Amino acid sequence: MYLFRRMGDFGKILDITKFRNEGDGIYAFKPQPDRFLCFFKGNRIIVTNAFQKKQDKLPAPEKRTALRSRKEYEMRLKGGTYYDRTQ
DSSP: HHHHHHHHHOOOOOOOOTTTEEETTEEEEOOTTTTEEEOOOOOTTEOOOOOOOOSSSSHHHHHHHHHHHHHHHHHHHHOSSOOOEEE
């Protein structure tokens, strides 16, 4: 939560050991030993997936999951089906 709070308070995290651009509009919050992949939509941070770090490089399947989740999120927003209206 510290890293998310810091991003909200300051709008950026310059320490690449804590936050990093992974390319393709995907970013990683990096509290040890976890990784939280996300993207930005306006002033929102949308977390797509999380995993425990087991290697230095970002695993390709994790990045694909983040990209797929971003695409699905944008499709739901565009189609007006993001929120469940039954509740």
